[in-house]
Amino acid sequence: MKASVVTIEPNGHFCSDCAVRDFAVCSSLDPAELREFEHLGRRVLFDGGETVFSEEDTTTSFYNLLDGVMRLYKLLPDGRRQIVGFALPGDFLGMNISGRHNFSADAIGGVILCQFAKAPFGRFVESRPHLLRRINELAIRELSQARDHMVLLGRRSADEKVATFLLAWRERLFSLKGASDTVQLPMSRQDIADYLGLTIETVSRTFTKLERHGVIEIVHGGISLLDPAKVEAWLRPDPALANFDPNQ
Numbered sequence: 001m002k003a004s005v006v007t008i009e010p011n012g013h014f015c016s017d018c019a020v021r022d023f024a025v026c027s028s029l030d031p032a033e034l035r036e037f038e039h040l041g042r043r044v045l046f047d048g049g050e051t052v053f054s055e056e057d058t059t060t061s062f063y064n065l066l067d068g069v070m071r072l073y074k075l076l077p078d079g080r081r082q083i084v085g086f087a088l089p090g091d092f093l094g095m096n097i098s099g100r101h102n103f104s105a106d107a108i109g110g111v112i113l114c115q116f117a118k119a120p121f122g123r124f125v126e127s128r129p130h131l132l133r134r135i136n137e138l139a140i141r142e143l144s145q146a147r148d149h150m151v152l153l154g155r156r157s158a159d160e161k162v163a164t165f166l167l168a169w170r171e172r173l174f175s176l177k178g179a180s181d182t183v184q185l186p187m188s189r190q191d192i193a194d195y196l197g198l199t200i201e202t203v204s205r206t207f208t209k210l211e212r213h214g215v216i217e218i219v220h221g222g223i224s225l226l227d228p229a230k231v232e233a234w235l236r237p238d239p240a241l242a243n244f245d246p247n248q
Helices: 031-037 118-126 129-155 158-177 189-196 200-212 228-233
Strands: 004-006 041-046 051-053 061-075 081-087 104-117 182-184 216-219 222-225
Touching: 041 061, 051 061, 061 118, 081 129, 081 189, 104 118, 118 129, 158 182, 158 189, 158 200, 158 222, 158 228, 189 200, 200 216
Parallel strands: none
Antiparallel strands: 004 041, 041 104, 051 104, 061 081, 061 104, 182 222, 216 222
């Protein structure tokens, strides 16, 4: 789908005023470099459900997410979808070794991104090892998240998967917006199920169970963590929690 595109004006202010600059890829740049960097990019806006890039497409651009949330996923040969992650503001997307995207990226609700053409961005990075180090830091963080996700898929019960997801998502939101007991969940229950390797029925049942036991309250657009310690306890071998009957 085609995005609505707004080119960044060369006014020397956009990057310096960017809300995600301190934790984005460009955080390593000095003011002079930042003025040059902002001329490489343009703002692009995607509506909810639009595809930013698709798996196996040739990589022509990189993207810095400025606002909104995106789902990152792969399609299995039989048509099933495995969500491999959710992108938040400050995440840098599109870099790969093969020259082709190894997953697809869709907008959840409206998103705003900074789009950089691959070739000019590559030339800019070549003479700035500090920017390359920053890109490597983000890649290492992404690899760590991927390993955690592998453990989550393979070695956790359904209850543990949902509890781990809620705590991890809360932590990511905390790093962006500060502490809050309300956890906004812009993704659908089906998205969460496809991320955790569960059915939507299991995810919904687990949310209901958590609410019934006073751990969370389901609110519009997300959940309120009534007792974060109980959510953390869900991840420990506590027989009182492990033996909850989801049908009760």
